[in-house]
Amino acid sequence: MIREKWLxxxxxxxxxLFVAAPAAAQEAEAAAGHDEEMxxxxxxxxxxxxxxxxxxxLAGDWDYTMxxxxxxxxxxxxxxxxxxxxxxxxxRYLIENWDGTAMGxxxxxxxxxxxxxxxxxxxxxWIDNMGTGMxxxxxxxxxxxxxxxxxxxxxxxxxxxxxxxxxxxxxxLDDNTVHFEAYVPGPDGQEFxxxxxxxxxxx
Numbered sequence: 511m512i513r514e515k516w517l518x519x520x521x522x523x524x525x526x527l528f529v530a531a532p533a534a535a536q537e538a539e540a541a542a543g544h545d546e547e548m549x550x551x552x553x554x555x556x557x558x559x560x561x562x563x564x565x566x567x568l569a570g571d572w573d574y575t576m577x578x579x580x581x582x583x584x585x586x587x588x589x590x591x592x593x594x595x596x597x598x599x600x601x602r603y604l605i606e607n608w609d610g611t612a613m614g615x616x617x618x619x620x621x622x623x624x625x626x627x628x629x630x631x632x633x634x635x636w637i638d639n640m641g642t643g644m645x646x647x648x649x650x651x652x653x654x655x656x657x658x659x660x661x662x663x664x665x666x667x668x669x670x671x672x673x674x675x676x677x678x679x680x681x682x683l684d685d686n687t688v689h690f691e692a693y694v695p696g697p698d699g700q701e702f703x704x705x706x707x708x709x710x711x712x713x
Contacts, residue, residue: 554627561625561632562659564651565604567682568595573609573708582702587613593709594654612640632658641667647678657681677701686711 572593591610598605608619618639626633629648636645649660652691658680666674677693692705 511620512611519602519686557627559625560628561595562601563650564682565623565625566597566601568604568688569597570595571712572688572709573628573712574608576610576612576705576707578705579703582696582700586706589613589617591617592712608638615640633659634660634662636662645676649678655679655681676704 519643527692534575534677539622572595573590574593575588577588579586589593589611591608593608595604595605595606603622605626606619606623608617608621610617618640619636619640621636621685623632623634625631632647632649632651637645638641643665645664646692647660647661647662651657652659658678660678660680662676662678663673663675665672676691679693680688680690684689688709690707690709691703693701694704696702
């Protein structure tokens with residue numbers, strides 16, 4: 511009697527293991543497939559693509575001239591300087607360092623631009639020695655204009671306006687020439703050109 515109960519117990523355990531083994535294998539296979547899918551998504555997110563190659567075209571040393579307008583009816587101020595740019599993080603981000611003058615004062619600025627594969631948009635930040643704030647911008651390449659068009663926000667300390675918008679239009683005219691224009695709302699709410707930068711690659 512005891513021997514029969516022992517055999518039944520052993521057989522019960524064996525049957526349970528026999529039934530559970532395929533289910534456990536399926537769960538392990540599903541988990542492995544999920545992990546592989548997650549790794550594939552992460553690889554796609556982290557891999558530089560065509561948008562990053564466009565940024566890489568701006569790497570190098572440049573001379574620039576700049577004009578800016580304080581209001582729609584103002585005469586433009588003019589200045590010039592140099593810009594040095596390089597790709598960092600294995601081709602994922604462009605860092606630009608600008609050095610020149612503005613309003614008769616030494617001017618230094620730094621921009622970092624990347625392309626976010628997840629959100630599918632360009633993202634940039636800008637800081638300079640003319641203030642203590644930071645401007646952030648996002649945008650897309652516009653094939654119709656053959657230009658990178660971005661919208662940024664900044665605080666206008668002259669008027670006290672927060673989160674003022676600026677539209678930027680950057681065109682790579684050729685391997686050695688880049689043109690940038692910036693537009694902001696005027697007193698009447700209508701957009702006007704507030705800045706123009708023309709850069710040529712140093713030979």
